[in-house]
Amino acid sequence: MAKKRKVFLHVGPSGPGDIIEAALVHHRDALVELGIDAPAKSADETFLAAVEVLREHKAWGFTRKEVEGQWATLCRRAWKGSQTVVLSLPLLAAATRPEIDLLLDGLAGLQVHVVLTPRPDEDVDAMVDRWGAAVRKPERLHVVRLEDPTPKRVWKAFGKVAGFGTASLGLAAVPEPVSIRPLTSLDEARREIERLARRNQSLERWRDESDRKRKKLKKRLGSVA
Incomplete structure (x- = not known):
């Protein structure tokens, strides 16, 4: 086996x-x-x-x-x-x-x-x-x-x-990875917010790219039809 x-x-x-x-x-x-x-x-x-x-x-x-x-x-x-x-x-x-x-x-x-x-x-x-x-x-x-x-x-x-x-x-x-963990100070909280903002920006780029691909595929299928 x-x-x-x-x-x-x-x-x-x-x-x-x-x-x-x-x-x-x-x-x-x-x-x-x-x-x-x-x-x-x-x-x-x-x-x-x-x-x-x-x-x-x-x-x-x-x-x-x-x-x-x-x-x-x-x-x-x-x-x-x-x-x-x-x-x-x-x-x-x-x-x-x-x-x-x-x-x-x-x-x-x-x-x-x-x-x-x-x-x-x-x-x-x-x-x-x-x-x-x-x-x-x-x-x-x-x-x-x-x-x-x-x-x-x-x-x-x-x-x-x-x-x-x-x-x-x-x-x-x-x-640097985004972590979800207990925060112990205001400075640490600010850093965490910055990391989350970067993650959100990354995800927004991913979503925009996905939208472009969907529109491109839809247009291609429409031309074939």
Whole structure:
């Protein structure tokens, strides 16, 4: 029997591990040389896929149509590859069991490993129970908890779990991720607002591009008719 390809799915929680989502996108081409497939072409794709799975499109200001099919697209790319797959959807740590099952359905037939990256003092017992039950085997659930979780250390730890080295995959040019976490000062709140504004601008560009593609396709179909 052929050995199943592995998928290492990072699901958060939001915080130190947010860098993983951005780093996988930034180093997507380089990862291929290390035997790793990273299906996501942008952080917006994984963000929208997470929103779709959680059914939170309205809360984020999207229509259902704008997020529909995002997760399926990532899954199709994962299936097309031939190497170990890595994905990061850091909004999904707190997903319910039905939402987790829906997510994993798209990866049926692949050997899914789930990676959690909590803060040193964060209680993740409930998350471990839900995700552990979903992947069924304890060796397929990885809890990466570091005493000093800097982006570089978290990125390195994730690479070790997934089977690739990060020495050649630096973070200097990786865009700073947007995190959703408790804020402890006014300055921190201001920085968070700035990060969210950047995410909104990015999503607006994605939506504008999608609109252009839809209009172009509609025009093409009209000329054919």
